[in-house]
Amino acid sequence: MPKGLLALALGGFGIGLTEFIIMGLMPEVAGTFGVTEAQAGWLITGYALSVAVGALVVTAAVTRLPRKQVLLGLLVLFILGNMLDAVAPTYTLMMLGRIIAALCHGAFFGIGSVVAGSMVAPEKKASAIAVMFTGLTVSNVLGVPLGTFLGQAFGWRSTFWAITAIGVVAFIGIALLVPATGRDDTAISLRRELRAFRSGQVWASLSITILGYGGMFGAFTYIAYLLTEVSGFPSSAVPWLLVVFGVGLFVGNLVGGRAADRAPDRSLLIILAALTVVLVVFALVAENRAATVISLILMGGFGFATVPGLQMRVMHYAGEATTLVSGANIGAFNIGNALGAWIGGVTISAGLGYTSPIWAGAVITFAAVVVLTLSMTRNAPSPRAAHLAPLDATRQVAPTR
Template sequence: MPAALYALALGGFGIGLTEFVIMGLLPEVAADFGVSETVAGYLISGYAIAVAIGAIIFTAVLSRLDRKKSLLFLMVLFIIGNLLSATGPSYELVMVGRIVAALCHGAFFGIGSVVAADLVAPNKRAGAIAFMFAGLTIANVLGVPFGTLLGQATGWRSTFWAITAIGVIAFIGILVMVPNNLPRSASKGILSEFGIFTNPQVWLSMFITILGYGGMFGAFTYIAFTLTGISGFASSTVPWLLVLFGVGLFAGNIVGGKAADKNLPKTLITLLIILTLILVGFALTASNQIATIAALVLMGGFGFATVPGMQMRIMNHADHAPTLASGANIAAFNIGNALGAWIGGLTIAAGLGYTSPLWAGAVITLAGLAVLLIATRVRGGEYATVSTKTLAPLGTH
């Protein structure tokens, strides 16, 4: 893999850490500012909303600029945002820091996906995108548990100081390792870029992402309740069980990328079928601890294995503006996260028990599969069956 991919992966690691580590630090943040845990939780939802907004706006604005400079600008935003989180004397300033950091999230992965694809041969693009997203998965495997331990031991602000330092290192890595001669978008302006949304396949790809990924994330959102309330694990073991989930994410991301490079539509269809079955199996066996551990790893693996393929699908259908399409799909991932969590919460509130988010996740994922099958049959869907080996380099059309 080109050295530049390591710099992109490090940036992804820092961004993933920023997004998820706050979950383990909410009690400390709430106590420090004297707010309820519900109010402290707005630091998570505020971040997610800003990701979806920034993914579209920043990607569109930066899409015609030099991609390396765009990535460097986004890392500067990331550094400023986390510096505000580390030093903000009030809850409101920390929220501003979270929003500033989040604005770079979608655009970084959107632009970074295109850059990663441009750095390798056509038949290795999904694998290159998966390599960049590996930083995000590693953040779940190692970054979140250790970031939480650091924040609990030396104060929650120390974690954000550490993330700020990671951002500085990633900035230097991108500056030094990412080539200067990256291809630019061939579109004629922002309005031309937004023309991709006249293609039904772009919208179908986003719906596939919202449903296909949202089902897994909705189940994951309430997994701690399932593990303690149904599987019988002690709450102290939950962080380490989530590490196993993160291991699944990491492995699935790499394997899914390689499979998507060989046959994109077949890979996505197969993964969504298996993920649906895993969620159903998890719901049926959640009272068995051994089965739960296996299902947790498999849910993470097959859930995140869809990510490289979902990114490639929308980029293939928007070849004249792949950067905006990629950013829009990052927004779709976050919409899926919110949708899955909302529906999972409704099932619990309805008194259906702590396995109900798993059942809801299976239904949502199955809906994503249905949209995918329909998308391959409507006008333009035949392009989804073209191997990525036959596509011209992204950004050169």
């Protein structure tokens, strides 16, 4: 395995920690600024929407630049945003720090996905992308629980100082281990990159990402409240339960990467359908502690097993113009995050209880199953797409646009 993949995973670890840590510390952050659960949830929604904007705007702005230098610049932005969060005296400045940090997120994973895929043979691209996204899963397995411990023991601001330090280490790792690729020919033309958005399958893939990932993330956003108020766990148990969830993410990401290398559409459909069932069952058994632990593992596993396949799918239908589309799909992940977090906050504010975000997540994920099924039925031979390799090797059918 190329050492550069580990460096990308290190960067992903820091960025993933920034994204997810608020969930474990939401009650503490809300208490500091005197805001409601739904208002605290906007620190997640605002971050996610900023990622979506940055994924397109920032990626488009740096298309002509050497990718390694871009990745390093994005990490500087990440460090500055987290420093602001660590010292923010008001909720508004806290949100501003989240937005600054978020602007690097989409471009980093979008460009990083292209770089990761370029380091390995074509048949191993999804697995290489999965390795990069392992940073996100490790941030949940180790980073979020440890960050929650740290925040509960020394105040939540100490967690953001720790994240800032991780950003510095990630910067050094990228500088030392990721090879300088220069200006790749496929990245030079912004017009060529934008042309990929003419593909109907690209838009279908972005929609599937929004719905499929948004369902899981919406269910997870308010998980600290569900664990303490519905399942009856003490707040001190929340970090350990996040470890359980993170283990599911880690395993699901790796398994999902291997499955996407073999049969992307087929495996993705099975995973999304299974995730829908898991969310429904979780909502029904949330009052049972043992069932909650099992549900957390399965939700994390099936939820993150979708990531490599979702990213690989949109890159495939983009043809040779993968950079901007890849960044757009990272934005789609975070639009899904924002959608799920917003709907979950609405259901809680409406008095439907802390299991309501899970029910909402199940509905959103099922919508992803429907869109993917319809998209697969249109994936038939076409003269316009004859130059592209089959997405699903088991079907040997060229994709349409």
